[in-house]
Structures are given as C-alpha cells and as structure tokens.
Amino acid sequence: MTEPPVRPDEGGRPRRGGFFRRVWAMLIKEGLQLSRDRITFATMIFIPLMQLVLFGYAINTTPRHLPTAILIQDDSDATRAILAAFSNTAYFKIIKQVRSEKDFDFAIASGEVQFGIEFPADFERALRRGDKPALLVAADATDPVATGSAIAALNGIVANALVHERGLPPRDDAESGPLFEIRAHARYNPAAVSQLNIVPGLLGIILTMTMLIFTALSVTRERERGTMESLLAMPIRPVEIMLGKILPYVLIGFIQGAIIIGAGTLLFGVPILGSLPLLAALTTLFIATNLAIGYTFSTVAQNQLQAIQMAFMFFLPNILLSGFAFPFAGMPRWAQWIGEALPLTHFLRITRGIMLKGSDLATLQGDALALAVAMFVAMGVAVARFRQTLD
Amino acid sequence: MSDSGSRAVSDSGSRAVSDSGSRAVSDVGGDGRERAGEGETGNGRAIAIDVNGLTKRFGERVVVRDLSMRVYRGQIYGFLGPNGSGKTTTIRMLCGLLTPDAGTGTCLGYNILTEAAEIKRHVGYMTQRFSLYEDLSVRENLEFVGRLYGLANPRRAAQAALVRLGLEGRGHQLAGTLSGGWKQRLALGACILPEPRLLLLDEPTAGVDPKARRDFWSQIHQLASEGMTVLVSTHYMDEAERCHEIAYIAYGELLTRGPVKDVIRNSGLATWTVTGGDTWRLAEELSSREGVDMVAPFGASLHVAGRDKAKLDAAIAPYRRDPALSWQEDQPTLEDVFIDLMNRSKDNFQ
Structure with missing residues (x-):
C-alpha cells in the first residue's frame, strides 16, 4: 500500500512572532486536560462550597445552648428562678438532672455535658436569711473557647435572676452586695491555657493529615508507575496487599505520635493525667483507622493527584467539625452528626479525656468503639473496591 | 491459508518441537471431545494453554473476538499482530488479569475463569512496560518476588538469579537506572524466579538492541528445552521465525496460526x-x-x-x-x- 506524500504546508506555514499563539496553545491544552479530570473539577467546586457552608452555618465561636447537668439538693422557687435565668442567657441548656456528686462528676468527665450546676442544700433558706449562699458552676474547660463566653455571662445571672422574687431581703445595693454568689470552677484546665487544649488536638490533626496522605498514595502510585500490573499477576490477595501497605505506617504514625506527645509535655507542660499505655493503644487505633481510610481513597482515585485531593476533602471537615478548631457543642445538630462520623472527633475526646481529665477506658469506650468501627468499615470498602483485575 | 479468514481451525502446528512427553501433565482440562480426534494429543504431548471462543469488550469496542488457540507444553508460541490487535488483552485474559466476556479455557489445566489464583502461582507474566519497582535495587526486586511467591529462601534465589542473569555486578543498582536491555533481562529474571511452568511475555524485546535480543531468545529456547512453555508477543518478523509456532491476530481475530513455513506456504500469495x-x-x-x-x-x-x-x-x-x-x-x-x-x-x- 502506498501512502499519499506528506504535505508539510497543509496547516499553513508557521507564522512569526507567535508569543500569544504559543501561550494560547498551552492554555487550550491545560483547559482540555482539566476538563478531563473530573475529581479536580469537583474539588474546585466543592471545597469553596464546603468551606462556605461550614464556616457560615456550622461554626460558632461563642457557642450557645451548651449541654448542662444540674444537681439540685434544694428544690425551691429561688432555685427554679435561678435556673430559668441560666436558660435565659441561652448559653446553658439543661439536658440532665443528676442525683449525686458522683454522677455529676461523671457527666462532666465523660464529655456528656459541658457544665454542671449544683445547688447546695438549704439554698433558699440561706438566701432568705441574707447569708449569700454560693452555687457551684463546674465547667469542662478543656476547650476554653467553648466555655469562656458562658462563664462571662454568669455575672448577669447573679445580678438579675431574683429581681422578681418576693419575700427576699432587699436587693443588692452598694453596701450589701449580691444576694447569692456563683462559684465558677473551670475543671481540667483552670487557667484556661489554650496549649492544653490545642496540643492533644494537634496530635489528632497531624496524625490524620500524614496518615491519610501516606496510604492515599500507595495504590495509585503502583497504578501510575505501572507496577500494579505485575503485582496483580502475582499470587497475592487484596487484603494481603492492604495490610502490607498499612502496617509499616502504623509504626511511623506511632513514632510521630510519640514525638508530639513528648514535645507537648516537655515544651508546653501538657499533663497526661490518665494512663499512658491507654493513650498509646487508642492512638494506634486512630492511626490504623486513618491509614485504612486513606487506603480506601487510594483504591477509588485514578491517580496520585486525585488521591491527595480526596484526602484533603476529607481532612477539611475533620478540622472544622471535629471540635478541634471550633467548639463542638456550638455547632447545629446536623453538623454535630457529621462530626460524630469523623474519627478525629472521637480521638479528640480520647486525647483530651486521657491527657487532661485522666479518663479511663470505661469513660471512653464509646469513642474507642467508634474508631474501631470506622477502621473496619474503611478496610471492608477498600478490599471490596480493590480490583484484582484490570477490567 | 486454507480457510479464508476469521478463525484458523486447522491445528497444523506442533510438529516443530520433538519434546518428549515425559514431563507431561495429565490435567488437560477443557472439553476433550474435539481435541481427542485431532491426533496431536495422541503422542502424549500435554497442553499448556487451551482456550475457546474468548471474547473481550471494552465498552462497545470488541477487542478480542471469538479467539481459540492451543499451545503445547515446551513450545515457544509467537503471538503476532499489529498494535491494538488484542494481543495484550488476550495475554491478560490468560493470566487472570482480565475476565473474558465470553469463552472458556484452561491455562496449565486451570480454568481461566475460576482458578486465576492457581494460574498466577504457576505463570510468569512479563508486562509490556517495565513493571518492577524502579526505586528498589535489582536484588531487592528479585527478593520481593521470591518472598511473594513464598520461596523457601528468597535471598538465595535472588542471588542465584543475579548470577544466572549476569547481573551480579548490578545487584545494588536501582532498577530504574538500568538501561532498556538490562531492565528487560531483570524483568525476565523476576518472571522465572518462582519457576513458573508457563511464561507469558508481552513484547519483551521492544526497544532492545539486537545483541540483547539474541541473548534473550537463546535464553527462551533454553527454558523451553527444560520444559517451560512460552507465549511471546512480538512485532519482529525475525523473532516470529524463532518460534516453534505462531499465531497472527488482527482486529481481535486470530487470522492464521502454525509453524512459520506452513503459514507462508498456506498464504497463497x-x-x-x-x-x-x-x-x-x-x-x-x-x-x-x-x-x-x-x-x-x-x-x-x-x-x-x-x-x-x-x-x-x-x-x-x-x-x-x-x-x-x-x-x-x-x-x-x-x-x-x-x-x-x-x-x-x-x-x-x-
């Protein structure tokens, strides 16, 4: 077969002075490539939208309606009036009434409530006598941002709570001072040192970021470099590939975690009130969970860039909705539900619990279980998604 | 060619090799009906690959259409055809990397549809593109393969392979820094390390100089003489002539097959x-x-x-x-x- 002779001038002779022409050529090529890469496109749309929605609707740096437990040892008109005043500030939302000091402490330690209000016995009688009784407001101050505004509102309660109550001694004036006082007790972080809150949080943030990226690249790298074809032709099963790829990074994550905890203790004086082995064990679980999630992304993404973009899309809500950057209790319910689905949310409760509150496994078992479930779900999806063929 | 086109049926080949059937495996598999009548199996030669009506589509496009072929044990079978003719797809179906849309067949007696795991254990597949780890050294790549196949002593196996391949001096070199010929040598070495019974080589000599190609082919013949079956795809006519038997595939269809002489004689050109x-x-x-x-x-x-x-x-x-x-x-x-x-x-x- 003979071919027609090649005619070099069919597309017109190249013209001179083609600076804009060449820029244009490059621009067209980039545009075409971009339009073929759906995930990049999706990231460009979704990341700004996600940020906008989360910052606009979900995040509140002066959170209201914070969950509060009450312990009332004196049921009276005065206590009810004072509780109403608490609710009226909109900072406190009474969700639970406990019967004993022990339950009171547990509710705060487990993170179920942010505040506890305790009225001592004979509160009203003392009030009528003009003894200026004190009620206790205990705050979980591991996150000073979350509790700060509410504590600041306490003065207003003291001033106005009993304005309409009759039969009480004359209202406070310059000499006698207020009728009662509120003793605010910021537990776990009395000086409201922000490092104490941030270091345990950073442990989770740093581990999430690095672990996700490590494994998110692992499968796509094999695919991009062409080594996947050889690997698949060899007698190895998907679950074996996955475990072989995840396990080395568990060790790396563990070292990373040790460095952060060590530095946090040495440089910022962050205490570890609870058990260090428990912290190490649950940190390892958290590391494995993130590696599994990253690996799942890796089985979905077409190339390394997509894998990184997916990891980033996952990372963003982790920062914003986990309670790291902004108070968890301040978020609307839907945002809290999303937050509950993120491993970092649970890990933050674990690290703050163990390091600052001295929590034990019994207190944290719900969060530990959530991490384990997330890990197994991610692994299951990854193994199911992993294509053993090139179909 | 006797029949004008689509599927060559006359199994004219297999006389080129006089491999004794001593190492013959008994598991012929597949449907023995048609086979038994053909005679070639009568001399006790075992079949390594036996597929019938293989078809593969990617979306609307049929890449391989109704392909049937048989390769005997110890044979070097050349697989020829233009780019995009379906050679790679066929090879991938044989080793379980792709699932055929239609057709049946056995590879080393294992069903290609259901026993991919067994096939992978006994088949060495050398991909068209270098697919070992470029950021591992030559030795580390070989040891990885050895471990993955569960060899008793991967280190010793890797060392032996290095010597056999003439790569002793390059054991510590990163695979990515090897030249084309050495990469190909390493890839073949990695394929035969776990002592497979069947080698599937997808254009193994593309971009390799004539000397390296010649060395490569003498090694292939050596392996075949030891009983290994080799299916090799190529574009080079001189390589086709080194095969015991060839098959020519274009547009997803097997157009002719047999020993080179027969293919030329039957062409009617x-x-x-x-x-x-x-x-x-x-x-x-x-x-x-x-x-x-x-x-x-x-x-x-x-x-x-x-x-x-x-x-x-x-x-x-x-x-x-x-x-x-x-x-x-x-x-x-x-x-x-x-x-x-x-x-x-x-x-x-x-």
Whole structure:
C-alpha cells in the first residue's frame, strides 16, 4: 500500500512572532486536560462550597445552648428562678438532672455535658436569711473557647435572676452586695491555657493529615508507575496487599505520635493525667483507622493527584467539625452528626479525656468503639473496591 | 491459508518441537471431545494453554473476538499482530488479569475463569512496560518476588538469579537506572524466579538492541528445552521465525496460526521483487492496478504481491518489458503474509 506524500504546508506555514499563539496553545491544552479530570473539577467546586457552608452555618465561636447537668439538693422557687435565668442567657441548656456528686462528676468527665450546676442544700433558706449562699458552676474547660463566653455571662445571672422574687431581703445595693454568689470552677484546665487544649488536638490533626496522605498514595502510585500490573499477576490477595501497605505506617504514625506527645509535655507542660499505655493503644487505633481510610481513597482515585485531593476533602471537615478548631457543642445538630462520623472527633475526646481529665477506658469506650468501627468499615470498602483485575 | 479468514481451525502446528512427553501433565482440562480426534494429543504431548471462543469488550469496542488457540507444553508460541490487535488483552485474559466476556479455557489445566489464583502461582507474566519497582535495587526486586511467591529462601534465589542473569555486578543498582536491555533481562529474571511452568511475555524485546535480543531468545529456547512453555508477543518478523509456532491476530481475530513455513506456504500469495527505476512512482502505479494486492518498498526494491497469481502476472506484464526494471519471482516473506492478512481482515471489517 502506498501512502499519499506528506504535505508539510497543509496547516499553513508557521507564522512569526507567535508569543500569544504559543501561550494560547498551552492554555487550550491545560483547559482540555482539566476538563478531563473530573475529581479536580469537583474539588474546585466543592471545597469553596464546603468551606462556605461550614464556616457560615456550622461554626460558632461563642457557642450557645451548651449541654448542662444540674444537681439540685434544694428544690425551691429561688432555685427554679435561678435556673430559668441560666436558660435565659441561652448559653446553658439543661439536658440532665443528676442525683449525686458522683454522677455529676461523671457527666462532666465523660464529655456528656459541658457544665454542671449544683445547688447546695438549704439554698433558699440561706438566701432568705441574707447569708449569700454560693452555687457551684463546674465547667469542662478543656476547650476554653467553648466555655469562656458562658462563664462571662454568669455575672448577669447573679445580678438579675431574683429581681422578681418576693419575700427576699432587699436587693443588692452598694453596701450589701449580691444576694447569692456563683462559684465558677473551670475543671481540667483552670487557667484556661489554650496549649492544653490545642496540643492533644494537634496530635489528632497531624496524625490524620500524614496518615491519610501516606496510604492515599500507595495504590495509585503502583497504578501510575505501572507496577500494579505485575503485582496483580502475582499470587497475592487484596487484603494481603492492604495490610502490607498499612502496617509499616502504623509504626511511623506511632513514632510521630510519640514525638508530639513528648514535645507537648516537655515544651508546653501538657499533663497526661490518665494512663499512658491507654493513650498509646487508642492512638494506634486512630492511626490504623486513618491509614485504612486513606487506603480506601487510594483504591477509588485514578491517580496520585486525585488521591491527595480526596484526602484533603476529607481532612477539611475533620478540622472544622471535629471540635478541634471550633467548639463542638456550638455547632447545629446536623453538623454535630457529621462530626460524630469523623474519627478525629472521637480521638479528640480520647486525647483530651486521657491527657487532661485522666479518663479511663470505661469513660471512653464509646469513642474507642467508634474508631474501631470506622477502621473496619474503611478496610471492608477498600478490599471490596480493590480490583484484582484490570477490567 | 486454507480457510479464508476469521478463525484458523486447522491445528497444523506442533510438529516443530520433538519434546518428549515425559514431563507431561495429565490435567488437560477443557472439553476433550474435539481435541481427542485431532491426533496431536495422541503422542502424549500435554497442553499448556487451551482456550475457546474468548471474547473481550471494552465498552462497545470488541477487542478480542471469538479467539481459540492451543499451545503445547515446551513450545515457544509467537503471538503476532499489529498494535491494538488484542494481543495484550488476550495475554491478560490468560493470566487472570482480565475476565473474558465470553469463552472458556484452561491455562496449565486451570480454568481461566475460576482458578486465576492457581494460574498466577504457576505463570510468569512479563508486562509490556517495565513493571518492577524502579526505586528498589535489582536484588531487592528479585527478593520481593521470591518472598511473594513464598520461596523457601528468597535471598538465595535472588542471588542465584543475579548470577544466572549476569547481573551480579548490578545487584545494588536501582532498577530504574538500568538501561532498556538490562531492565528487560531483570524483568525476565523476576518472571522465572518462582519457576513458573508457563511464561507469558508481552513484547519483551521492544526497544532492545539486537545483541540483547539474541541473548534473550537463546535464553527462551533454553527454558523451553527444560520444559517451560512460552507465549511471546512480538512485532519482529525475525523473532516470529524463532518460534516453534505462531499465531497472527488482527482486529481481535486470530487470522492464521502454525509453524512459520506452513503459514507462508498456506498464504497463497504470489510475490515478485522488482529492482531499479523510480520505485516510488512505480509503487504508486502498481498499487492501483487490478490483481496487485500489496506493494511494499524494501530499500531499492519493491515487493509486489497478489492473491491470484494469474491476475498479478497480467498486472505487472507491461512493466516487465521496461528494461530499467529487473523482475524476479520470489517467495513471500512472513511480513508480506501478515500485511496481506491485515488488509484482508480490514476489508472484512469495513
């Protein structure tokens, strides 16, 4: 077969002075490539939208309606009036009434409530006598941002709570001072040192970021470099590939975690009130969970860039909705539900619990279980998604 | 070629090798009905690959259509065809990397549809593109493969392979820094490390210099003489001639198969070689004439071929009187045969 002779001038002779022409050529090529890469496109749309929605609707740096437990040892008109005043500030939302000091402490330690209000016995009688009784407001101050505004509102309660109550001694004036006082007790972080809150949080943030990226690249790298074809032709099963790829990074994550905890203790004086082995064990679980999630992304993404973009899309809500950057209790319910689905949310409760509150496994078992479930779900999806063929 | 086109059925090959059936495996698998009557199995030669009606689609596109083939144990089977003809797809279906949409078959007696795991254990697949780890050293790559296949002593196996491959001095070199020929040598070494019974080589010598190619082929023959079956895809005609038997595939269909001599003989092509004059103009003129099916330039000469000898002779008759041209009747080359097959098959498709 003979071919027609090649005619070099069919597309017109190249013209001179083609600076804009060449820029244009490059621009067209980039545009075409971009339009073929759906995930990049999706990231460009979704990341700004996600940020906008989360910052606009979900995040509140002066959170209201914070969950509060009450312990009332004196049921009276005065206590009810004072509780109403608490609710009226909109900072406190009474969700639970406990019967004993022990339950009171547990509710705060487990993170179920942010505040506890305790009225001592004979509160009203003392009030009528003009003894200026004190009620206790205990705050979980591991996150000073979350509790700060509410504590600041306490003065207003003291001033106005009993304005309409009759039969009480004359209202406070310059000499006698207020009728009662509120003793605010910021537990776990009395000086409201922000490092104490941030270091345990950073442990989770740093581990999430690095672990996700490590494994998110692992499968796509094999695919991009062409080594996947050889690997698949060899007698190895998907679950074996996955475990072989995840396990080395568990060790790396563990070292990373040790460095952060060590530095946090040495440089910022962050205490570890609870058990260090428990912290190490649950940190390892958290590391494995993130590696599994990253690996799942890796089985979905077409190339390394997509894998990184997916990891980033996952990372963003982790920062914003986990309670790291902004108070968890301040978020609307839907945002809290999303937050509950993120491993970092649970890990933050674990690290703050163990390091600052001295929590034990019994207190944290719900969060530990959530991490384990997330890990197994991610692994299951990854193994199911992993294509053993090139179909 | 006896039957004009789609699927070659006459299993004319397999006489090229006189491999004794001593190492024969008994598990022939597949449907033995048709096979038993053919005779070749009568001499006790075991079958390594036996597939029937393999079809693979990617979306709407049929990449492999109704492909049947059989490869005997210890045979070097050449797999030829133009780019995109379905060679790689076929090889991937054989080793379980792709699932056929239709068809059945066995590879080493294992069902290609259901026993991919067993096949992978006994098949070495050398991919077209270098697919070992470029950021691992030569030795580390070999040890990885050894461990993955569960060899008793991967280190010793890797060391032995290094010596065998002549890569001793390069054990610590990163695989990515090897030249093309050495990469190919390493890839083959990694394939045969777990001592597979079947080698599937996908264009193993693309981009490799002639010396390395020759070394490569002598190694392939060595392995075959030891009982290994080798299916090798290639574009090179000289390599095709080194195979015991070849199959030619184009547009997803197997067009012919058998030993090279038979393929040429059965092609039914009449060929002339013409030298001298303005070959380029001559080629243009000849190719438009009735009876001339193919004109291909070879240096200063042209191969002119036609399926019908009488018509071809009539077509070139006016030119044979031209004193500037020297005509000579010739045997078609394997390339002539393949290009003709391809053109015919393209005609069938369009």
